[in-house]
Amino acid sequence: xxxxxxxxxxxxxxxxxxxxxxxxxxxxxxxxxxxxxxxxxxxxxxxxxxxxxxxxxxxxxxxxxxxxxxxxxxxxxxxxxxxxxxxxxxxxxxxxxxxxxxxxxxxxxxxx
Amino acid sequence: xxxxxxxxxxxxxxxxxxxxxxxxxxxxxxxxxxxxxxxxxxxxxxxxxxxxxxxxxxxxxxxxxxxxxxxxxxxxxxxxxxxxxxxxxxxxxxxxxxxxxxxxxxxxxxxxxxxx
Numbered sequence: 103x104x105x106x107x108x109x110x111x112x113x114x115x116x117x118x119x120x121x122x123x124x125x126x127x128x129x130x131x132x133x134x135x136x137x138x139x140x141x142x143x144x145x146x147x148x149x150x151x152x153x154x155x156x157x158x159x160x161x162x163x164x165x166x167x168x169x170x171x172x173x174x175x176x177x178x179x180x181x182x183x184x185x186x187x188x189x190x191x192x193x194x195x196x197x198x199x200x201x202x203x204x205x206x207x208x209x210x211x212x213x214x
Numbered sequence: 215x216x217x218x219x220x221x222x223x224x225x226x227x228x229x230x231x232x233x234x235x236x237x238x239x240x241x242x243x244x245x246x247x248x249x250x251x252x253x254x255x256x257x258x259x260x261x262x263x264x265x266x267x268x269x270x271x272x273x274x275x276x277x278x279x280x281x282x283x284x285x286x287x288x289x290x291x292x293x294x295x296x297x298x299x300x301x302x303x304x305x306x307x308x309x310x311x312x313x314x315x316x317x318x319x320x321x322x323x324x325x326x327x328x329x330x
Binding site for chain 2 (some may be wrong): 133135142143144145146147150154158160182190192193194196199200201202204205206207208209
């Protein structure tokens, strides 16, 4: 039982490049979330999903897209990376709407 | 608006001292949850506790204890007899249910350093 995993752990991109971050959970959780963590700002919600095939915008969705084609996977895409997207990205999952969110180990992204 | 304030940006104490991390929140909701997460130097986020707005009982787990007071909108975290392994950034978070999902609002975090 791996919990929540994230791929890759670290990535360097050039401005304008695209990439996809993968989040996978093996706990059969319905709810999945993507956050970004910037120095001094805590975590902020980018997008979330309340179940397979659904996605919705969070607090800071601009520049990102997501997909939840399979219940266990939640993908975060950057179509044209910008230096402002340099951050640490965390994925989380939860079994129910009122339940605790469990986080993955994070992906460190540097956009040059 | 939802807001969580952790006024202590950094705290440094000597091992075995007791330390309290403050968390003050703002919400108009009557039903909500409060959380504490730990982020050690390795970077992952570790869940510590969840408390719902109707349960004001204090919680104790080993050396950790939490004091929830709705009257002052505070959810403070105390580590007794601190150890070097407690060194981490600690986040307080507030949840609300919007559009069928739980939205967590995090404080800025408190960096705790325990010196040997």
